[in-house]
Amino acid sequence: xxxxxxxxxxxxxxxxxYLHLSGRPVVLIARGExxxxxxxxxxxxxxxxxxxxxxxxxxxxxxxIAWQDGDVVLLAVKGEDTEAALRELAACxxxxxxxxxxxxxxxxxxxxxxxxxxxxxxxxxxxxxxxTPGVVRADCHPVPGLLDIGRFPSGTDTxxxxxAAAFRAAGYGSEPRSDIMRWKYGxxxxxxxxAVDAVCERGDGFGEIAAQARAEAVAVLDAAGIAYTxxxxxxxxxxxxxxxxFTDARGGGSSWQSLARGTGHIEADQLSGEIVxxxxxxxxxxxxxxxxxxWANRFAREGRAPASLAPADWLATLGG
Numbered sequence: 167x168x169x170x171x172x173x174x175x176x177x178x179x180x181x182x183x184y185l186h187l188s189g190r191p192v193v194l195i196a197r198g199e200x201x202x203x204x205x206x207x208x209x210x211x212x213x214x215x216x217x218x219x220x221x222x223x224x225x226x227x228x229x230x231i232a233w234q235d236g237d238v239v240l241l242a243v244k245g246e247d248t249e250a251a252l253r254e255l256a257a258c259x260x261x262x263x264x265x266x267x268x269x270x271x272x273x274x275x276x277x278x279x280x281x282x283x284x285x286x287x288x289x290x291x292x293x294x295x296x297x298t299p300g301v302v303r304a305d306c307h308p309v310p311g312l313l314d315i316g317r318f319p320s321g322t323d324t325x326x327x328x329x330a331a332a333f334r335a336a337g338y339g340s341e342p343r344s345d346i347m348r349w350k351y352g353x354x355x356x357x358x359x360x361a362v363d364a365v366c367e368r369g370d371g372f373g374e375i376a377a378q379a380r381a382e383a384v385a386v387l388d389a390a391g392i393a394y395t396x397x398x399x400x401x402x403x404x405x406x407x408x409x410x411x412f413t414d415a416r417g418g419g420s421s422w423q424s425l426a427r428g429t430g431h432i433e434a435d436q437l438s439g440e441i442v443x444x445x446x447x448x449x450x451x452x453x454x455x456x457x458x459x460x461w462a463n464r465f466a467r468e469g470r471a472p473a474s475l476a477p478a479d480w481l482a483t484l485g486g
Contacts, residue, residue: 167328170231170259171195171240172251174204174224176294176420177268178242179302180310183211184336186222193231194224201226203300210300214307214411228258238264238329241278244424245271245436248278256281264325266315270357270420271436272350275318285318286326289349291404292338295416297426307411312339312403316346339407351387352395358383358441358455361434361462362480364421364472371477379454383441386452390444418472425465425472434462453485 167190171182174194186192196204201224208219225231239259243251248269255265264284267274278285292311295303304310313333315326322342333340343349359376366372387394395403417426424432438455445452461480465472 168237169240170237171242173242176296176302177290177292179209179296180294180304182222183209183220184310186220188336190332192222194222195227196224199299207300211302213304228254233259238266240266240268242268244433245269245274246431246433248274252278252281266329270353272354272440279318286315287318287346287350289314289346289353297423305411305416306408309339309407310337314341314343314349316343319347320344348393349395351392352400355380355383355394357437360419360421361438361458363418364425365461365465365475366477366480367473369477375477375480379458382452382454386441386445386450389448389450421462422472428469430466432462432466434459457484
């Protein structure tokens, strides 16, 4: 089983490095300066043991890969890049290739199922960082993350069990789960705060905005009759497994990192925007998640520095 990691950023790069170190055949797919740096110097992995360079194969896209039986795609791009990635994959990879959505959000699996027969979801609990080309950091040690997996839309099978075993061999916690989307909706409730984390200063009102966005999201999922893992069940899965590897705190989560790298895009439409979509389908308001989505997209579009908006200014546009 060879793992094709499409999206070698924070989550995908760290996982790809650990899979490679465990002896698993791996090919990374990267782009831009990150791709150039890996090709020239290898992938630098920073974790609780120090820093090392991993000489892992890397490609610019699926067309550069000689696809073979046993290949598994680990789709680790942000949600806004899923459609483009799937188009490239569908042009090269057999339709029977398992596609594992190693992503936040809940719509990637559905889109992947249009092009590929065997699709799996992963609930990603893996704090990681990627701010410099060619460098990724695992922010937890000794277990870098939890990657529970299940078949989409539900169930498990031998492939899910084999992939979970490969994740465990690479140092992760991973369990096959027949209700993986329930876990992913639970993760979505945590992720709706990403857009707030990305744009707001850590001042008075910051925590309240994030709490209101989550409460609003809970109400929308409840109204839609969508099952999700409650916070206590989610917390129990994490327990004391995810331990910080560094004394310095991360600057912010994945959306914050997108702004810090100046990528020009952000995942807000697939996270806060998912709650907005569900709310509109039920004729419900979702002002906190709509404001979060709008501000995050504006910051990405204008190239503004992360965490630079006063919470009071954010609140001033609520419902506007």
